Amino acid sequence: HRSFSESDKPSPESTELPVDWSIKTRLLFTSSQPFTWADHLKAQEEAQGVVQHCRATEVTLPQSIQDPKLCTELRCAFQQSLVYWLHPAFPWLSLFPRIGADRKMSAKTSPWSNDESLQRILMSDWSVSFTSLYNLLKTKLCPYFYVCTYQFTILFRASGLAGNDVITALMSPTTRGIREAMKNEGIEFSLPLVKESGHEKKTASGTSLGHAEEQAISDEDEEESFSWLEEMGVQDKIKKPDILSIKLRKEKHEVQMDHRPESVVLVKGTNTFTLLNFLINCKSLIATSGPQAGLPPTLLSPIAFRGATMQMLKARSVNVKTQVVSGYKDQFSLEITGPVMPHSLHAMTMLLGSSQRGSFSAGLYTHEPTAVFNICPPVDKVLGKETVREELANCGLHPKTLDQLSQTPVLGKSSLRNVEMSDYLYNWRA
Numbered sequence: 001h002r003s004f005s006e007s008d009k010p011s012p013e014s015t016e017l018p019v020d021w022s023i024k025t026r027l028l029f030t031s032s033q034p035f036t037w038a039d040h041l042k043a044q045e046e047a048q049g050v051v052q053h054c055r056a057t058e059v060t061l062p063q064s065i066q067d068p069k070l071c072t073e074l075r076c077a078f079q080q081s082l083v084y085w086l087h088p089a090f091p092w093l094s095l096f097p098r099i100g101a102d103r104k105m106s107a108k109t110s111p112w113s114n115d116e117s118l119q120r121i122l123m124s125d126w127s128v129s130f131t132s133l134y135n136l137l138k139t140k141l142c143p144y145f146y147v148c149t150y151q152f153t154i155l156f157r158a159s160g161l162a163g164n165d166v167i168t169a170l171m172s173p174t175t176r177g178i179r180e181a182m183k184n185e186g187i188e189f190s191l192p193l194v195k196e197s198g199h200e201k202k203t204a205s206g207t208s209l210g211h212a213e214e215q216a217i218s219d220e221d222e223e224e225s226f227s228w229l230e231e232m233g234v235q236d237k238i239k240k241p242d243i244l245s246i247k248l249r250k251e252k253h254e255v256q257m258d259h260r261p262e263s264v265v266l267v268k269g270t271n272t273f274t275l276l277n278f279l280i281n282c283k284s285l286i287a288t289s290g291p292q293a294g295l296p297p298t299l300l301s302p303i304a305f306r307g308a309t310m311q312m313l314k315a316r317s318v319n320v321k322t323q324v325v326s327g328y329k330d331q332f333s334l335e336i337t338g339p340v341m342p343h344s345l346h347a348m349t350m351l352l353g354s355s356q357r358g359s360f361s362a363g364l365y366t367h368e369p370t371a372v373f374n375i376c377p378p379v380d381k382v383l384g385k386e387t388v389r390e391e392l393a394n395c396g397l398h399p400k401t402l403d404q405l406s407q408t409p410v411l412g413k414s415s416l417r418n419v420e421m422s423d424y425l426y427n428w429r430a
Contacts, residue, residue, distance in 0.1 A: 013425040013426065013427055014425065014426055015424070015425060015426070016404065016426065017346070017349060017404070017416065017419060017426050017428055018407070018409070018410050018411055018416070018428070019162070019342065019374075019404050019405055019407045019409055019410075019411075020342060020345065020364075020374060020411060020415050020416045021155060021162070021170075021342055021370070021373035021374050021409060022366045022367065022370040022371045022373055022374060022415040023096075023097075023146065023153075023300070023339050023340065023341060023366070023367045023370045024339075024340035024345060024364050024365055024366055024367070025097065025337065025338075025339070025340070025365050025366070025367050026335065026336065026337045026340075026364075026365040027335070027336040027337075027340055027345070027348065027362055027363070027364055027365070028333060028334075028335050028336075028362065028363040028365075029333060029334040029335075029336075029348075029352060029356075029360050029361070029362045030331055030332065030333045030334075030360065030361050030362075031331075031332050031333075031334075031352075031356040031359065031360040031361075032329075032330070032331070032332070032359070033068075033332065033355070033356045033357060033359070033360075034317075034319070034330075034332045035317035035332050035333065035334040035355075035356075036069055036317060036332075037068035037069045037071065037074060037075060037078075037355060038075075038078055038315055038317050038334055039316075039317055041075050041078075041079055042075075045072060045075045045076050045079060046079055048072075048076040048079070049075070049076045049077070049078070049079020049080045049082075049083075050079065050080075050083065050310075052076055052077070052079075052080040053079075053080045053083040054304070056303075056394075056396040056397075057080070058398055058399065059073065059076070059077040059080065059398075061073060061074060061077060061350075061351065061354040061355075062354060063353070063354060063358070063424070064354060064357050064358065065354050065355055065357075068355045071355075074351065074354065074355055077347075077351055078315075078351055080347075081344055081347035081348055081351060082312045082313040082315060082336075082344070083310060083311070083312060083313075084300065084301070084302065084310075084311050084312075084313065084338070084339065084341060084344065085300070085301045085302070085303060085304055085305060085308040085309065085310060085311065086298065086299065086300060086301075086308060086309050086311045087126065087129040087298070087299040087305070087307050087308050087309065088122065088125070088126065088295070088296055088298070088307075089309035089311070092108055092109070093105060093108055093110070093295075095148075095298045096148060096298055096300065096338075096339040096367075097148065097339075097367050097369075098148045098149060098150050098153075098292065098297065098298055099148070099150065099151065099152075099153065099367075099369050101150070101291075101292070102150075102290055102291050102292060105291035105292060106290075106291045108291065110291070110293070110294065110295060112294040112295070113293045113294050115294075118294075119286075119294040122294070122295075122296050123286070123296055125296075125307060126296035126297070126299075126307075127280045128306055128307060129299055129305060129306050129307035129308065130147070130276065130279070130280065130299060131276065131280075132305045132306035132307070133145050133156075133299060133301055133305045134156070134272075134273070134276050136303070136305055137156055137157075137158050137167060138158075138167065138273075140158050140159070140160070140391055140392050140394070140395055141303070141394055141395055141396070142158065142301060142302070142303050142305065142395060142396070143157070143158050143161060143302060143303075143343070143392060143395040143396070143397055143402070143405060144156060144157040144158060144161060144301075144302070144342075144405070145299060145300060145301040145302075145305075146298075146299070146300040146301075146341070146370075147279070147297050147298075147299060148297055148298040148299075148300065149285055149286075149297040150286075150287045150292045150295075150297075151173075151175075151284075152171055152172060152173055152174060152178075152369075153171075153172060153369055153370055154169055154170065154171045154275075154279075155169065155170045155171075155370070155373045156168075156169045156272065157169075157170075158392060158395065159391070160383055160387070160388040160391050160392050160406055161388075161392075161405050161406055162376075162377070162405070162406070162407070162408065162409055163376075163379045163382050163383070163406070163407070163408035163409075164268070164377065164379055165379075165381045165382075165383050166268050166269040167268070167269060167272045168266065168267070168268050168272070168377060169266070169267040169268075169272045169275055170264060170265070170266055170267075170372075170373050170375075170377070171264065171265045171266075171267065171275075172261060172263065172264040172265070172369065172370075172372045172373070173258070173259045173260055173261065173263045173264070173369065173372075174258070174263045174264070174265050175258040175259065175263070176258055177284075178284065179263075179265065181278075181282070181284075182265075182275070182278060185274060185277075185278045186274060187267060187271050187274045187275050187278060188267070188268075188271045189265045189266060189267045189271065190265070190266050190378075191262075191263070191264070191265060191266075192264065192266050192375055192377050192378065193261065193262045193263075193264055193372075193375065193413075194257070194262065261371070261372040261413050264372045264373075264375065266377050285297060300339055300341065302341055302343045302344075302396060302397065303395070303396040311338070312338075313336050313337065313338035313339075313340060313344065314336070314337045314338055315334065315335070315336050316334075316335055317332065317333065317334045317335075318332075318333045318334075318335065319331075319332050319333075320332070320333060334352075336348065339367075342404075342405060343397050343401050343405065345364070346398075346400075346401045346404050346405075347398065347401060349362075349419070349421070349426075350398070350400065350401075352421070353421060353424060356421075358421060358422070358423055358424035359421060359422050359423065360420075360421050361418070361419065361420045361421070362418070362419040362420075363417070363418060364415070364416050364417055364418070364419065366415045366416075366417070370415075371413060371414060371415040372413050373409075374409045374410075374411035374412060374413065374414065374415055375409065375412060375413060376408055376409045376410065376412070379408065382408070383406070385403055385406065388402065388403075388406040389402060389403070392406075411430050414430040415430060416428055416429075416430055417429055417430060
């Protein structure tokens with residue numbers, strides 16, 4: 001258990017949690033009330049939950065459920081909150097997380113690793129699925145989705161979410177190579193954590209990128225005059241122009257930020273469509289060697305799309321006796337594992353408020369490379385809650401979840417780690 005520093009002070013109590021755009025790998029809920037209602041769903045409840053998900057049925061549970069074990073509505077809604085959609089799907093391979101998953105995957109067979117025609121089929125299938133997701137997003141029928149490659153993750157969000165009035169895509173971590181390639185494709189993007197102030201370009205950590213602008217003469221002029229001196233063979237007698245060392249310093253910094261949260265890239269509006277095409281044709285999207293060779297990136301979505309497979313987060317309840325002064329006390333816990341997306345986390349906390357009589361605590365385990373998705377990107381025009389509710393009414397999410405996801409992010413580069421609900425009020429720590 002990590003100790004909390006000053007910046008980790010618990011939040012003031014509130015009826016809502018801040019939005020968390022990171023993907024969780026595991027949630028561990030504990031409560032003094034049992035979670036036995038979550039076990040052994042009847043076949044009918046399981047079926048009903050699946051249908052409720054597919055038809056985006058809005059379930060509103062009473063604030064407190066007297067006997068959760070007998071509450072069919074609760075159990076169906078629980079099943080509904082466990083559904084997610086995935087492409088590609090190979091039952092013997094765990095397709096999330098992809099970053100740092102080589103060791104886990106190494107013993108598994110991948111029939112496509114040396115078969116180019118099979119790789120082409122997988123990739124064209126993937127392109128169809130990816131395009132389908134993007135079209136759903138554009139028409140506001142899908143709220144957001146993730147593209148998980150073996151090196152970076154991209155979060156695409158519909159217009160109206162996270163306080164933005166256009167489609168946004170956050171990509172992290174990036175390298176100078178991929179940023180250059182994007183520039184060459186004409187994709188406009190910004191580096192929100194690399195702040196520009198006056199003449200000095202500073203990164204979020206405050207280190208300077210060098211005073212290139214102070215050079216009155218442009219790079220090219222300098223370089224041209226220098227190559228002319230070189231032709232005359234006198235370049236060694238003259239001090240090398242400073243502009244080159246400045247350029248090198250700038251490049252060194254750009255490379256230093258590679259693979260780190262600071263390298264997060266933001267793409268907005270129609271540029272996200274150019275990004276889609278770039279990714280479909282991008283060779284470095286897929287590993288060429290190692291256990292992930294030839295495997296297209298994982299697409300994760302809250303709703304169905306072409307070529308997607310319906311998956312379920314795994315849930316299991318455990319009862320633990322904990323020692324207290326007077327003897328032993330029952331402590332009940334519920335563990336959820338799998339790629340837990342933001343809407344699932346919200347749906348679960350709403351459910352558990354009702355089932356655990358407004359009192360539970362949760363440990364949240366983040367897929368660390370996605371924590372940076374909680375930065376607050378610059379917003380041109382903030383949309384009101386009502387507008388977002390209207391525009392995204394058919395995106396498949398509960399209106400309350402939608403309200404939460406349309407909030408402006410406040411967690412910065414961190415993510416929720418502990419959540420306490422007591423008497424229907426939240427305290428949280430990031």
